[in-house]
Amino acid sequence: MTSVPMGLLLLADSRLPAGGHGHSGGIEALVDRGLLRSTDDLHAVLPARVRTTAAVPAGAAAAACALATPPSRRQESHHQDTRRPDGGFPDTGQGWRRWDAAGSVRMAPAAALRDASRAQGAALLRTAGAAWPSPALDALRALRRPHHALVLGAAAAAAGATPAQAAALAVHHLIGGACTAAVRLLGLDPLAVGALAARAGRQAEPVAAGAADAALAAVAADDPALLPTDGNPLADVLAELHHRSEATLFAS
Amino acid sequence: MRRKHRDDLLTAHVPTPLPAGPAGPLRVGIGGPVGGGKTALVAALCRALRDRMSIVVVTNDIYTTEDADFLRRHGVLPDERIRAVQTGCCPHTAIRDDITANLDAVDELVARHDPDLVLVESGGDNLTATFSYGLVHAQIFVLDVAGGDKVPRKGGPGVTRSDLLVINKIDLAELVGADLDVMRRDAAEVRGERPTVLVSLRRQPDAGPIADWVTGLVAARRG
Ligand SMILES: Nc1nc2c(ncn2[C@@H]2O[C@H](COP(=O)(O)OP(=O)(O)OP(=O)(O)O)[C@@H](O)[C@H]2O)c(=O)[nH]1
Ligand SMILES: [Mg+2]
Numbered sequence: 001m002t003s004v005p006m007g008l009l010l011l012a013d014s015r016l017p018a019g020g021h022g023h024s025g026g027i028e029a030l031v032d033r034g035l036l037r038s039t040d041d042l043h044a045v046l047p048a049r050v051r052t053t054a055a056v057p058a059g060a061a062a063a064a065c066a067l068a069t070p071p072s073r074r075q076e077s078h079h080q081d082t083r084r085p086d087g088g089f090p091d092t093g094q095g096w097r098r099w100d101a102a103g104s105v106r107m108a109p110a111a112a113l114r115d116a117s118r119a120q121g122a123a124l125l126r127t128a129g130a131a132w133p134s135p136a137l138d139a140l141r142a143l144r145r146p147h148h149a150l151v152l153g154a155a156a157a158a159a160g161a162t163p164a165q166a167a168a169l170a171v172h173h174l175i176g177g178a179c180t181a182a183v184r185l186l187g188l189d190p191l192a193v194g195a196l197a198a199r200a201g202r203q204a205e206p207v208a209a210g211a212a213d214a215a216l217a218a219v220a221a222d223d224p225a226l227l228p229t230d231g232n233p234l235a236d237v238l239a240e241l242h243h244r245s246e247a248t249l250f251a252s
Numbered sequence: 253m254r255r256k257h258r259d260d261l262l263t264a265h266v267p268t269p270l271p272a273g274p275a276g277p278l279r280v281g282i283g284g285p286v287g288g289g290k291t292a293l294v295a296a297l298c299r300a301l302r303d304r305m306s307i308v309v310v311t312n313d314i315y316t317t318e319d320a321d322f323l324r325r326h327g328v329l330p331d332e333r334i335r336a337v338q339t340g341c342c343p344h345t346a347i348r349d350d351i352t353a354n355l356d357a358v359d360e361l362v363a364r365h366d367p368d369l370v371l372v373e374s375g376g377d378n379l380t381a382t383f384s385y386g387l388v389h390a391q392i393f394v395l396d397v398a399g400g401d402k403v404p405r406k407g408g409p410g411v412t413r414s415d416l417l418v419i420n421k422i423d424l425a426e427l428v429g430a431d432l433d434v435m436r437r438d439a440a441e442v443r444g445e446r447p448t449v450l451v452s453l454r455r456q457p458d459a460g461p462i463a464d465w466v467t468g469l470v471a472a473r474r475g
Contacts, residue, residue, distance in 0.1 A: 015349070021340045023340065123350075184342070250341075
């Protein structure tokens with residue numbers, strides 16, 4: 001029997017209160033500087049963003065999901081990933097800390113990005129901790145403001161999802177956040193943007209899958225350094241400039 | 253529509269005891285359309301109450317630091333007692349559907365200052381924007397007389413269900429041809445026993461009756 005964990009769908013739903021609506025994924029910074037003005041621009045920007053920035057949160061979410069899946073459940077059939085981590089199940093804050101630090105390192109140049117990630121991590125932790133109580137999510141609380149991707153992955157595990165699905169979730173939110181912000185800021189046709197999001201999502205599937213593979217290898221080797229390290233310097237710079245701007249509507 | 257509101261009259265609205273709501277000190281949400289006087293009310297409440305109790309403010313104004321700057325400039329509260337939350341073009345989402353960013357800001361201020369009163373100012377929105385009771389214990393909805401005397405009759409959850417309705421800028425009534433009696437009567441009709449006050453925060457910068465109402469809630473919360 002293959003069933004879809006309903007919790008996975010809830011975690012993908014922007015109606016779940018998780019703080020995402022206040023973040024534009026760097027879109028407002030582009031709009032404010034006239035670098036993004038139309039659906040065509042978004043059509044160009046979005047795939048580039050996915051290729052350069054999605055692997056990091058996707059990999060971290062997949063790793064967190066693998067780590068947070070209790071050993072007993074890793075044997076279950078719906079957990080199809082072949083390389084199952086033998087590493088310790090992080091039911092203490094200490095267990096999470098190295099993975100959280102790895103997230104910070106990957107956002108090292110831009111403090112604003114780290115802050116945005118931690119703010120959304122704290123938001124999701126409030127909601128997910130109540131929705132899917134689990135030792136792994138409890139342990140993440142010890143970090144106070146863990147990175148969003150870690151919470152997303154741990155919540156996905158608690159909701160019964162797999163690491164590959166957690167990676168896809170992270171990419172889905174990256175695309176969805178950017179698209180929603182572009183519609184709100186520019187008054188783009190939401191139907192056209194919806195189509196664009198669908199296309200970007202299809203194109204992103206290999207990115208999510210690749211990030212999940214890397215994450216499982218990192219977990220199997222118990223080495224967060226093996227997580228994806230892609231990046232986009234322009235996004236880093238703009239995130240910092242956005243943070244320092246006076247009149248912004250989105251926190252990031 | 254009208255009949256539905258009449259039914260509300262059957263449920264006496266007593267602001268105390270408050271619904272259990274969030275733990276910790278009293279949190280009061282201040283909402284209402286753009287420019288009605290929300291920030292003016294926050295400033296008035298701070299001026300009236302700051303010597304009697306410890307207050308912190310979270311503002312959700314659209315242009316981020318605008319409100320916070322106003323409060324700072326007027327020396328209403330020291331900087332570190334004010335936090336601004338960005339709402340991504342959706343002020344109502346931040347106070348109702350996804351309150352997490354506001355909860356974060358409130359928790360941080362409460363942890364740092366252990367206040368008696370937390371005020372949360374919503375960004376200006378429409379008549380349907382109300383606070384979730386997961387974020388606040390009570391909410392004040394501020395209307396502007398200059399918005400027209402038919403607004404209370406229109407209703408909407410802000411007007412009908414807020415714990416206190418403030419009809420502000422009565423000093424402008426004559427200038428804009430607004431009939432205050434009509435506003436008072438319509439508000440009473442749609443709000444049942446929920447209280448309404450008509451004020452001019454310009455002429456009454458200490459917000460006397462509103463400050464008294466809030467003081468009562470703080471006392472009730474302390475128990
Ligand atoms: N005439 C008059 N003007 C007032 C009164 N109260 C506030 N104002 C003015 O109305 C304008 C808007 O007041 P704010 O307190 O900024 O209104 P607000 O609801 O916070 O506005 P947003 O946050 O932008 O939605 C300011 O210029 C105030 O000085 C009043 O009682 N009478
Ligand atoms: Mg204001």
